[in-house]
Amino acid sequence: MPNISIFYGEFCRADSVVREVFDRKDYHLVTDANILADAAALSGIEPHRLEKAFSSTTSVFNKFTHEKERALAFLRLAVAEALTEDNVLVSGYLAHLIPHDITHILRVCLISSLKSRIAIAGEERGLSEKEATRTITRLDERRANWVRLQRGVDDPWDPQLYDMVIPVDTTHVVESASLIEEHAESPELEITTASRQAVNDFILSSRVAVALAREGHNVDVRARKGNVLLTINKHVLMLKRLEEELKQITNSVTGVQEVETRVGSDFHKSDVYRQYQFEEPSRVLLVDDEKQFVQTLSERLQLRNMGTAVAYDGETALQQIERDEPEVIVLDLMMPGISGFEVLKQVKQNRPEVEVIVLTGHGSDEDEETCMNLGAFAYLHKPVDIEVLSQKLKEANEHIQQKRRRGLEG
Secondary structure (H helix, E strand, C coil): CCEEEEEECCCCCHHHHHHHHHHHCCCEEEEHHHHHHHHHHHHCCCHHHHHHHHCCCCCCCHHHHCHHHHHHHHHHHHHHHHCCCCCEEEECHHHHHCCCCCCCEEEEEEECCHHHHHHHHHHHHCCCHHHHHHHHHHHHHHHHHHHHHHHCCCCCCCHHHCCEEEEHHHHCHHHHHHHHHHHCCCHHHCCCHHHHHHHHHHHHHHHHHHHHHHCCCCCEEEEECCEEEEEECCECCCHHHHHHHHHHHHHCCCCCCEEEEEECCCCCCCCECCCCCCCCCCCEEEECCCHHHHHHHHHHHHCCCCCEEEECCHHHHHHHHHHHCCCEEEECCCCCCCCHHHHHHHHHHHCCCCEEEEEECCCCHHHHHHHHHHCCCEEEECCCCHHHHHHHHHHHHHHHHHHHHHHHHC
């Protein structure tokens, strides 16, 4: 039997259809949750961080960490390894990670009318019509952004992306499953040598991408019968050295026969290639209302291979902490609006894993004692020697990594 992938809109009876297909045939069901768990085991990245790859928004720290690209590399590898088996039913967002040159897959999309979806949202979640419409719109936009990222197509329900598009509200669950079962028997979906090779190419390119990601690299990877093509899409000054390092890492992956590197169409643009430095702090939020000071501080830390972002007041900082999840915060105390004391208090209450270094020009011994009792990692005075601050940032980062390693070991 061919494999099946099913992509769907929320509140389209997709779970029922998938279950009906699964119960009829001896398929191995692979859901987004399964792939996220497998990718987390491969990478050591928490599933909720991996899931952020589905979002259209990108963290302000991504240009330093490549976290979205690293997440996608591990997700692709988890999907690729799932396809080493036959009779696989892939259900969810991650169906769109499967390359189209793998032809022994029936690609299905389940849709439904807005009226039907609103009714189902009311039944399943007790949502009002207004709430359901807002929720469906938001989730459809998320799916559209995901499909645009993976396929370059604006409409996630575009029939050209699928072998079948089934309107579940008019076809119903049992009939939908029957149609999928019938089309899965098509001779066009038989496993061929070329399609099997496409799976092997997908696995190899995914393994290479993960090997490079583990070393902090982010390049486009293509594989064909053991030959690997690496495309560098950002400008780098020492191109030959980078190419040699990429080739060395790639050649260490089992199954690689030859490696070729090239520069892509975006190579000559202003964006500079950055290798993620795992040992350096890469998610540092600087919070200070002195704009010139904090911008200059950010630039100086970036020259030391640290990843930084800035916020100019406490309220913005708290919003950015929620959205971008910094790991270390350098925090001024005396700011208009929400003070640094309150920011520190809220951070340690809501995000205790985040380390906070207080950097102030007006603090007293009493302020220092208050901050340390609230959970600050360190307390420094302005003006601060950049080397002293850099060392404290490294110590805070190492403390975070140690706690993370202990958590993984536990």
